[in-house]
Amino acid sequence: MDENFTRRVYLGGFLILVFSLFYYQVIKGDYYLSRAKNNYVRAIPIRSIRGQILDRNAVALARDRAAYNIAVIPYQIIKNKDAAFGKIADFLGVDLKSIKRNYKRGVTGMFSPVDVVTDVDKKEALTLKEKYPTDITINSQPQRYYPYSYECSHILGYVKSASAFYDDLKKYGYTPLERAGFSGLEQYYDVYLKGEDGGDLIEVDSVGRTVGFLGKRKPTKGKDIYITIDSRIQNIIHRHIKNRRGTVIVMNSDTGEIISLVSSPSYDANQFIVGRGVGKFFTDSNKPLLNRAIQATYPLGSTFKPIMATAGLEEMKITPFTPFMCNGSLKLGRARFRCWSTHGKQDLYRALAHSCNVYFYNLGLILEADAISLWAKRFHLDALTEIDLPYEKKGFVPSEGWKRSEMNTAWYGGDTVNFSIGQGFMEGSPIALLVAINAFAVNGYIVKPYLLKSVGGIESRLVERVNIGIPRKTLDVVRKGIKMVVHSPSGTARKLKGLGLGISGKTGTAQTNGKSHGWFAGFFEYNKTKYSFCVFLENSGSSHFAVDLSYDFLKELKEKKLL
Amino acid sequence: MIVKSINARSTLTTTKMLAGCLLVLNLLSLLSLYSSLHLAGEFKSGAILYRQIVWVVASWIFLIIFAIINYRLYYDFGYIFYGFNILLLIAVFAFGSKAMGAQRWINFIGFKFQPSELCKIAAIFVFARLFSGDRRGPLLQFLLPLGLASLMALLIFKQPDLGTSLIIVFLFFAIGISSKVSKRYFIALILAGLIAAPFAWGMLKNYQRKRLVVFVNPDVDPLGAGYTIIQSKIAIGSGRIFGKGFLSGTQNQFNFLPERHTDFIFTVVAEEWGFVGGLFLLIVYWLILYNILNIARSAKDDFARLLALGIGSLFFLHIFINIGMTLGILPVVGLPLIFMSYGGSNLLINFVLMGILINISRQA
Structure with missing residues (x-):
């Protein structure tokens, strides 16, 4: 063939x-043409209610409320579209262009209502419907609302219609009109929060009249989730840090429950819901959309010293009483590395209390860079804490080998000196530092921080921790040193002693190209609960400001009996 | 000398004819795509249209490149290419991402990549090589291609992609029957297949079975799987002789048909341009196939002849199955309409095949 x-x-x-x-x-x-004319089956979606996000005391932080939208059905207005839009624009006093844009964007078919004006006052909507009964319909839909929007937006995130990033979502079975969580817990726990839309399936004839009812599917509500945040504490801390750049995290030391996580400046999630006035959040040079607690890394400065102290003791390079002399600076080759004061003879306890740089320069030179790297990594400073929030950023811990292969230069003594006071190449996120310092509070455990308390009445039991194997003796030495930071009359955070909370912790002034960052990370026990907290103020100038902020909010929390 | 010059001229007209047909199809495709992106009179998405225009331009560049490359290369590298594809298919199981319950894509440096597309070409290369030449006995010339076809078809079927695995089987027959291998083998194989058919039913996935049942009687499930077939028929039928006019297809514009810019693009043509438009499209396709048959007839060697026939049959199968599916005379299997459907990789590959055909005709 x-x-x-x-x-x-x-x-x-x-x-x-x-x-x-x-x-x-x-x-x-002809037969098919007549079928085409009568073949108008359409589905009218009924939106589901999204689950609420409630704090540990059952205060709603995110919930759905009814929003009244003005909608048009393309089939009814297609002949005199502009006249209909004009009427709506005149009555409500909205921009005609935005109505046209919403229409163009929202059209999905001849008979599916398109929202042209969203979130209209209920009374106004009803009056408009009375006036033009044939042109418009009122579409009442659940809309997300955040009562503490600025206070909690970095934790909660917000929702968007899935169509905005539909290509990524459709494989998970989203429909384009559904709402999907975007950043924050709304995104992380979307599976729980999202309900399932229902709808009516009806048959209409060629003029749009309903001629048959084919079926109905009820929408299912999403699950409520309870989170570990105490919104009263969250609000107070937010008020204290509001006009500055920085972050405050408060955590239950033993369990890892995040009691408060504030990043400042913040943004108004409600504005993202209505889609108005969000441009400023993107253009603001203070980056209000950035969650500084978990999505950014900074030099840790002197807050790294407790980890250095642990390294020195465990590598048997020093005892608590090994003295180093501080003359205000250390000379290495031709370079001079400064201390922030002249401390004289210092042992480990005093060096921690005074945050003496020269002591730790010397310790660093004995330890050498790779041992410091090893210990920084042991405290998980190069790892994710795996907090249940999206887009966490990993910290970075350098090593001699890294510098040689990535930067093509040798590791110098000066690098070691910088490394030993938390400067130089190392960076960490505030949450990672909190978890590292927390290890001293809980006998050498790295605790995983988390926010989800329960879903639909079932406890999340996210408590997870690993022991990093530091003997009790070493922990006790470092703990004594960082207790002196607050309780010694010459300690760098002595102001906090006045709170009467028995705080231990470490200050840090991390040098940058601009003004220094201020840090304080510490822990205390009050009413039989252990709290760890971390305060970070970007370019604030010095650790004093972080200590002051800690003092202010802890004082208010204690007075209001919120601890 | 005279023979040669005639050949040269006919080659030139063949090339011109094919290029002309492709240009017409490009134009028709973009117009239909533009129309399908409308909803209730509003143009919805420019991005899809622009992306397709970019693909069209890229495809022409590839056509020219492959028209220059000597087709003997596919004889030499056919096996390697086949082996590479088998590895890719296995890789899909290991690293593939799931789309709509089927594991057909792998992400390759950010590009989504569907190995079963390339498999069709690899199959044509190895079949054309193994079936070409004189008789060498059943083992080498029948059982070996049969084994290679079965292996590939089975791997694709497991993805699961019934449509493509059937195409591999059809290509095996289309190329084999045109070769010098004894026809008795193929007849015996078909008989064996008929006996085994009831067992194959058991291997199908639920949704595949459902599609076949619904195909026989779409009214079983008018809002589920039968919906597409009914809506497609209504869209096509209501176009009548002259169509409803460009951008005026109501079924299309009212969003009754899902996937209408990809697998169901033919309904857009048939609804808006009517029987006249549908017939015109079929004539253009016929001209392409007619020229491919001419290329096969005047090919320099047996490999080139079978290669051309294989490509022609691949095109034919796609056209027949896709349009047959929109007309409700074949089950819905999810194959694009070549040169018409939205989608870059399919367009590009078909243009590459066209380039190969032009090279064969240039060397004739």
Whole structure:
């Protein structure tokens, strides 16, 4: 057989197609045209209610409320579209352009209502409907609302219609009109929060009248989730840090429950819901959309010293009483590395209390860089804490080998000196530092921080911790040193002693190209609960400001009996 | 000398004809795509249209490149290419991402990549090589291609992609029957297949079975799987002789048909341009196939002849199955309409095949 056979096969196939086409279009064409006219099955979606997000005392932080939208049905207005839009714009005093834009964006079919003006006052909506009953319909839909929007937006995130990033979401079975969580817990726990939309399936005729009812599916509500945040504490801390750049995290030391996580400046999630006035959040040079607690890394400065102290003791390079002399600076080759004061002879306890740089320069040079790296990594400073929030950023811990292979230069003594006071190449996120310092509070455990308390009445039991194997003796030495930071008359955070909370912790002034960052990370026990907290103020100038902020909010929390 | 010059001229007209047909199809495709992106009179998405225009331009560049590359290369590298594809298919199971319950894509440096597309070409290369030449006995010339076809079809079927695995089987027959291998083998194989058919039913996935049942009687499930077939028929039928006019297809514009810019693009043509438009499209396709048959007839060697026939049959199968599916005379299997449907990789590959055909005709 040859090409002729193949040709006959092809020809046969084409004749079948031509004949079928002829049959459907020419012979049965009128029949199908009439079916086309009467074949208007349409689905009217009924939106589901999204689960609420409640704090540990059952205060709603995110919930759905009814929003009244003005909608048009394309089929009813297609002949006099502009007149109808004009009427709506005049009555409500909204921009005609935005109505047209919403229409163009929202059209999905001839009979599906399109929201042209969203979130209209209920009374106004009803009056408009009375006036133009044939042109518009009122579409009441659940809309997300955040009562403490600025206070909690970095934790909660917000929701968007899935169509905005539909290509990524459709594989998970989202429909384009559904709401999906975007950043924060709304995104992380979307599976729980999202309900399932229902709908009516009806049959309409060619003029849009309903001629048959085919079926209904009830929407299902999403699950409520309870989180570990105490919104009263969250609000107080937010008020204290509001006009500054920085972050405050408060955590239950033993369990890892995040009691408060504030990043400042913040943004108004409600504005993202209505889609108005959000441009400023993107253009603001203070980056209000950035969650500084988990999505950014900074030099840790002297808050790294407790980890250095642990390294020195565990590597048996020093005892608590090994003295180093501080003359205000350390000379290494031709370079001079400064201390922030002249401390004289210092042992480990005093060096921690005074945050003496020269002591730790010397310790660093004895330890050498790779041992410091090793210990920084042991405290998980290069790892994710795996807090249940999206887009956490990993910290970075350098090493000699890294510098040689990535930067093509040798590791110098000066690098070691910088490294040993938390400067130089190392960076960590505030949450990672909190978790590292927390290890001293809980006998050498790295605790995983978390926010989800329970879903639909079932406790999340997210408590997870690993022991990093530091002997009690070493922990006690470092703990004594960082207790002196607050309780010694010359300690760098002595102001906090006045709170009467028995705080231990470490200050940090991390040098940058601009003004220094201020840090304080510490812990205390009050009313039988252990709290760890971390305060970070970006470019604030010095650790004093972090200590002051700690003092202010802890004082208020204690006075209001919130601890 | 005279023979040669005639050949040169006919080669030139063949090339011109094919290029002309492709240009017409490009134009028709973009117009239909533009129309399908409308909803209730509003143009919805420019991005899809622009992306397709970029793909069209890129495809032409590839066509020219492959028209220059000597087709003997595919003889030499056919096996390696086949082996590479088998590895890719296995890789899909290991690293593939799931789309709509089927594991057909792998992400390759950010690009989504569907190995079953390339498999069709690899199959054509190895079949054309193994079936070409004189008789060498059943083992080498029948059982070996049969084994390679079965292995590939089975792996694709497991993805699961019934449509493509059937195409591999069809290509095996289309190329084999045109070769010098004894026809008795193929007849015996078909008989064996008929006996085994009831067992194959058991291997199908639920949704595949459902599609076949619904195909036989779409009214079983008018809002589920049968919906597409009914809506497609209504859209096509209501176009009648002259169509409803460009951008005026109501079924299309009211969003009754899902996937209408990809697998169901033919309904857009048939609804808006009517029987006249549908027939015109079929004639253009026929001209392409007719020219491919001519290329096969005048090919320099048996490999080139079978290669051309294989590509022609691949095109034919796509056209027949896709349009047959929109007309409700074949089950819905999810194959694009070549040169018409939205989608870059399919367009590009078909243009590459066209380039190969032009090279064969240039060397004739």
